[in-house]
Amino acid sequence: DTAVSQTPKYLVTQMGNDKSIKCEQNLGHDTMYWYKQDSKKFLKIMFSYNNKELIINETVPNRFSPKSPDKAHLNLHINSLELGDSAVYFCASTPTSGYEQYFGPGTRLTVT
Amino acid sequence: GEDVEQSLFLSVREGDSSVINCTYTDSSSTYLYWYKQEPGAGLQLLTYIFSNMDMKQDQRLTVLLNKKDKHLSLRIADTQTGDSAIYFCAGYSSASKIIFGSGTRLSIRP
Numbered sequence: 001d002t003a004v005s006q007t008p009k010y011l012v013t014q015m016g017n018d019k020s021i022k023c024e025q026n027l028g029h030d031t032m033y034w035y036k037q038d039s040k041k042f043l044k045i046m047f048s049y050n051n052k053e054l055i056i057n058e059t060v061p062n063r064f065s066p067k068s069p070d071k072a073h074l075n076l077h078i079n080s081l082e083l084g085d086s087a088v089y090f091c092a093s094t095p096t097s098g099y100e101q102y103f104g105p106g107t108r109l110t111v112t
Numbered sequence: 113g114e115d116v117e118q119s120l121f122l123s124v125r126e127g128d129s130s131v132i133n134c135t136y137t138d139s140s141s142t143y144l145y146w147y148k149q150e151p152g153a154g155l156q157l158l159t160y161i162f163s164n165m166d167m168k169q170d171q172r173l174t175v176l177l178n179k180k181d182k183h184l185s186l187r188i189a190d191t192q193t194g195d196s197a198i199y200f201c202a203g204y205s206s207a208s209k210i211i212f213g214s215g216t217r218l219s220i221r222p
Contacts, residue, residue, distance in 0.1 A: 004154075033209075041149075041198055043212040056209055090154060099143040099204050103154040 003027050004104040006091050012110045013081055020077045021107045023091030030096040031055075032074040034066060037088040037106070049074050050096070081111045114138040114205045116213035123219045130188040132216045134201030137182065141203035144177060145210070146186045149198045158186075158199075193220050 004025045013019050025032060033056075034046040048056035049068040063079045078085060091104040115137045124130045136144070145160040161168045161175045161184075168175045174187040188195055201213040 041215045041217075043155075043200065043215075045209050045211075048209060092155075100157055100160065101145075101210055102157065103147075105154045 004091055004093055004102050006089075006104040006107050008107060009105065010108050010110075012112065014112055015081055015083060017081050018077070018079045019081060019109070020075055021089055021091075021109070022073070022075045023104055024073050025091075025093040025102070025104075026072065027093055027095070027102065028072075029093035029102075030071055031094045032068065032071075033092040033094070033101070034074065034076050035090040035092065035103075037090060039087070043090070047074075047076075078109075081109075083111050085109060086111045114141075114203070114211045116201055116203055116211050118199075118201050118213040118216045120214065121217050121219070123221060124191050125221045126191060126193060128191055130186075130191045130195065130218055132186045132188075132199050132201070132218065134184040134186075134213055135182055136184065136201070136203045136211075136213075138203055138205045138211070139179075139182065141205060143204040144175075144184050145200075145202040145204075146173075146175065146184075147200040147202060147212075149200065149215070151197075155200065188218075191218075191220055196220050 031050045033048045037043045047066045052068045065077045068074045088106045090106045092101045094101045118134045146158045147155040172189045176185045198215040200215045202210045
């Protein structure tokens with residue numbers, strides 16, 4: 001009965017590789033987000049989708065490409081991974097009629 | 113732009129009250145939140161307050177909002193070891209996104 005789930009939980013990969021992180025929510029929410037949390041725990045929004053449509057796109061390198069096949073899923077694809085991409089990536093979702101944001105457990109990405 | 117600021121660390125004795133403070137810049141923030149993050153875990157929504165409220169109480173948690181000073185606080189009564197975590201203050205901004213503070217790491221002394 002997990003509300004917001006992410007896979008994988010851990011991802012270790014080499015520089016230059018391409019990887020994807022998947023997110024699914026079973027809450028029926030319309031809006032989903034990707035956040036990046038760095039080693040100092042600072043949390044920064046990257047993208048937001050509402051009903052499969054991109055509504056927020058912060059200053060993120062275009063190596064990062066979100067994809068929302070339906071409103072319950074928001075995946076994050078990263079091309080040409082760099083050392084600085086190492087972080088914990090959190091997916092979150094929000095109902096259209098509410099303001100509570102629910103987070104997934106995070107994906108710890110380590111680029112070597 | 114929007115900004116949310118918190119002190120980085122707070123240490124309290126077990127059984128005492130903890131007060132975590134936060135200031136924000138976006139006066140149009142309609143909702144303000146407190147999230148808890150335990151080691152290795154995601155963010156858990158603890159409580160939130162609507163901008164037209166001054167106070168909200170939920171069991172051991174009390175949220176105070178001073179809209180004039182753009183100051184938000186979270187008081188945890190009878191702090192326990194299980195309260196050790198990072199606490200994030202956040203505000204729902206006019207740009208339809210939630211802006212997070214840097215987090216306050218709460219540690220509990222025996």
